[in-house]
Amino acid sequence: MKRFALIGIGGYIAPRHLKAIAETNNQLVAALDPFDSVGIIDSFFPDCDFFVEFERFDRHIDKLRRSKMPIDYVSICSPNYLHDAHIRFALRQNAEAICEKPLVLNPWNVEALIELQQEFGKKINTILQLRLHPVIIELKNEIDRNPEKIYDIDLTYITSRGKWYDYSWKGDISKSGGVATNIGIHFFDMLTWIFGPKIQSKVFLREPHKSSGFLQLKKANVRWFLSIDYHDLPEDVKSKGQRTFRSIVIDNKLIEFSEGFTDLHTESYRKILNGEGFGPETTRESIEIAYEIRNQTISSSGEKHPLINNL
Numbered sequence: 001m002k003r004f005a006l007i008g009i010g011g012y013i014a015p016r017h018l019k020a021i022a023e024t025n026n027q028l029v030a031a032l033d034p035f036d037s038v039g040i041i042d043s044f045f046p047d048c049d050f051f052v053e054f055e056r057f058d059r060h061i062d063k064l065r066r067s068k069m070p071i072d073y074v075s076i077c078s079p080n081y082l083h084d085a086h087i088r089f090a091l092r093q094n095a096e097a098i099c100e101k102p103l104v105l106n107p108w109n110v111e112a113l114i115e116l117q118q119e120f121g122k123k124i125n126t127i128l129q130l131r132l133h134p135v136i137i138e139l140k141n142e143i144d145r146n147p148e149k150i151y152d153i154d155l156t157y158i159t160s161r162g163k164w165y166d167y168s169w170k171g172d173i174s175k176s177g178g179v180a181t182n183i184g185i186h187f188f189d190m191l192t193w194i195f196g197p198k199i200q201s202k203v204f205l206r207e208p209h210k211s212s213g214f215l216q217l218k219k220a221n222v223r224w225f226l227s228i229d230y231h232d233l234p235e236d237v238k239s240k241g242q243r244t245f246r247s248i249v250i251d252n253k254l255i256e257f258s259e260g261f262t263d264l265h266t267e268s269y270r271k272i273l274n275g276e277g278f279g280p281e282t283t284r285e286s287i288e289i290a291y292e293i294r295n296q297t298i299s300s301s302g303e304k305h306p307l308i309n310n311l
Contacts, residue, residue, distance in 0.1 A: 002026040007086050008077035010035040017075045018044040020269040032057040071095045081175040091120040098125045102185045103283045105177045113280045125277030129264035130190040135257040140194045151220040156247040160230035180211045181290040184226045189286035195220035202299040214303045223305040
């Protein structure tokens with residue numbers, strides 16, 4: 001049984017990590033969050049020590065280490081801009097890190113983490129659950145069987161958010177990386193994993209609630225559209241009372257993978273515990289793409305996603 005600490009237990013994604021720790025038969029020893037609405041702990045680890053101040057949490061983890069009861073893993077579900085610091089904290093405590101994506105916001109931080117990983121001799125793992133989705137794995141195998149073919153792809157992901165979004169850290173581009181990073185990073189990772197590295201990138205739209213552009217990859221031309229605006233949802237999706245629309249169309253064929261996400265964090269943990277986690281070097285390509293999207297000049301010409309014409 002491995003001993004875990006979790007940073008950001010009050011956040012949206014934390015329950016998936018709690019479930020994964022429990023389902024892999026491990027123990028959550030300590031948790032941290034500045035907000036104290038964390039009663040969900042009782043459903044998984046009621047004896048877990050909880051802290052709202054990082055300094056006390058830090059002291060507690062250090063005491064455990066010195067008392068020969070160290071933490072083996074630190075799971076990181078904190079806001080994006082804090083991931084780098086919390087990964088470093090984990091390594092200093094002689095623990096491995098399991099961090100939500102994006103691992104970091106800037107490409108140069110990836111290189112620093114690779115160096116620190118080597119210095120401390122502890123692994124940094126990130127959650128890239130789409131790489132474990134059966135439909136995505138099947139798609140990659142199919143693409144690998146046609147090494148010379150270039151594919152045309154339309155990626156659309158609309159996951160509507162309420163007014164709270166703008167007042168949270170997610171609405172601050174310096175903290176979240178903006179829409180393309182916050183909701184798009186795992187798609188960029190998935191696409192480059194399957195279709196190869198980026199050759200060219202263009203951005204046609206970059207607003208607080210939506211972004212769109214074009215990616216030329218080694219084996220694909222990708223028109224992408226990402227949004228948290230409810231009004232961008234297709235009418236048939238709205239009529240069903242749904243608030244999310246996810247679509248990847250490859251050569252006019254829809255790839256359906258809306259289901260099957262429930263257990264992917266648990267599967268990620270199983271692989272990490274088996275020494276098969278995704279390290280910092282794995283994340284470099286998608287982080288570079290998201291960084292470039294965030295900072296490059298807006299283009300006026302090129303292959304635009306069909307939804308751009310409706311705006």
